Amino acid sequence: MLFVPALVAIAVYVAPTLSQKSGITPPETIYNRSEETAAVEKPCSDEHPDWRQAQVIDGVKIEAAPSCEPDNPYDIAVAVKGANNVSMQTLMQTHLAQDALTMTDDLDNDGDPDVIRIKLEVVELNGASPDGDFLINTYDIAPGIQPGLWVFAPKSSGMALKNFNSLVANPLLRAPSPVIRVEQGDKVYVTLENTHYLPHTIHLHGVDHAWESSPGVDNDGMEEHPVFPGKSHTYEIQPRHAGTMFYHCHVQTAQHYMMGLNGLFIVEENQPNNWVQTFNIGAGQVRHPAVAVQKSYSQEYDLYYQSVDKKLAQIIQNANDPRLIAHRMSREYNMTESFENYFMLNGHSFPYTLRDAVVVANDNEDIKLHVANAQRSLVALHIHGHKATITAYDGVEQVAGSQITRDVFDIAPAQRLDLRLRTQNNGLDSYGPGLWMFHDHVPTGTTTDGMEPGGNMAILAYKPLLDEQGMPKMHEAFLDQIFNKDYYAKKQAVWGEGDFAPLLGEAGLIAPDYVRIIIFGLAAGLAIGLIIFIALAYKRRQKL
Secondary structure: OOHHHHHHHHHHHHOOOOOOOOOOOOOOOOOOOOOOHHHEOOOOOOOOHHHHOOEEEOOEEEOOOOOOOOOOHHHHHHHHHOHHHOOHHHHOOOOEOOOOEEEEOOOOOOOOOOEEEEEEEEEEEOEEEOOEEEEEOEOOOEOOEOOOEEEEEEOEOOOOEOOOOOOEEOOOOOOOOOEEEEEOOOEEEEEEEOOOOOOEOOEEEOOOOOOEOOOOOEOOOOOOOOEOOOOEEEEEEOOOOOEEEEEEOOOOHHHHHHOOOEEEEEEEOOOOOOOOOOEEOOOEEOOOOOHHHHHHOOEEEEEEEEEEOHHHHHHHHOOOOHHHHHHHHHHHOOHHHOOOOEEEEOOEOOOOHHHHOOEEEOOOOEEEEEEEEOOOOOEEEEEOOEOEEEEEEOOEEOOHHHOOEEOEEEEOOOOEEEEEEEOOEOOOOEOOOOEEEEEEOOHHHHOEOOEOOOOOOEEEEEHHHEOOOOOEOOOHHHHHHHOEHHHHOOOOOOOOOOOOHHHHOOOOOOOOOHHHHHHHHHHHHHHHHHHHHHHHHHHHHHHO
């Protein structure tokens, strides 16, 4: 009889609880990573290493691009000479239509074409498909992050997808809308061929243009003259003033602008034999700089900051009837109650910014940066290890005495800055070679739906500190952690790996105390068995 209380006491003492003290010290705690091994990506796919090389295509000199995901050099060749001035072999290496960009007529006899015809479409990325419960024309801004987006894109040919077995958009169809470059004095015709299901316009913000075009119709792209689905409209300009400008849709601007229908429009100084790179797909490095830029700078980059409200972005992912989308976007969605959840630089959020938004430098360079803020909120651009100089505001060049050198640049929504970034190691312009971060110093700007590091973080990288794929050295373990869908899905701890994982990883992920569980089971089982045995014996004795 004494065995029963003893066994019950043992069972009670060793009974498992909902929580327990680990009784161990680091690094013995067991950390369990996500079982979804497919969530981990290679930091660099290295899909087209040949695109990084400096090369000449159809007479177009294209500078080297050390980054992981360089632009297609054939796209650049067409962007410089026009589809009508390159070989069919070159054009076939792109997704550009034959009339996406044409260049003719050297009006001022200085060796370059002056009549530029550009055709743009509106493309939907990560939208709902009528054929099933999946998204179409997918475009990831970060691991596992696919917000609904609209972008202007050069008129394209062929499929919108990479191939027949893919839902991924072809590389021409991406955020941000392409940077457009023309030369001062060019006669430029920008045609919007609206292949989308809602009306849109193109407003040339800051670009010198008449209010009416030559046929006497709208030339300002205002909401009163929308281009409806299946229709087209041509805007005519002949800019007299060079500078960094802007363009965007002006139909229901609050919604369409924040969906991504905006881009940089840069007017280059008129120079002889000045074949400018009309499209810079995805912004970033300009691999064929204009003549005036080459005279003063060693390199040129376009830096384009955007943000996305996931509530707005989801509207096109939950319906594909344009009536429902128009109703939800125009009458149900309230921009005054919106948030910015995703922050992008050149169409990507960190860590994807390491693939195509890195500024690659060498010692003693002068680098030109065109910076635009297409967010709803202020950008406070901070460049570590360097102080750059503002040379122009909103396309207006500043005289030398008004040019300001600093390390944080406040950029209001729709504002543009031109910066001169010097890499002379003198303690002011540069502190020396390194992998220097640059980012928005508004704290939300470096997050992706609240997860940090994310958002518009990027790196100013000195070339010796990049590997052969254009990725930063000395960051291997960190890259494995952040190129993971689980990280941005908030399924894994920020410091869930390494020696400090037991202290900073997931709470409670420790091995069960199997010995204690076994002892509890044996003691409880024996106690119950003895109680049953005694009860049966007592019952039998009563019958006797």
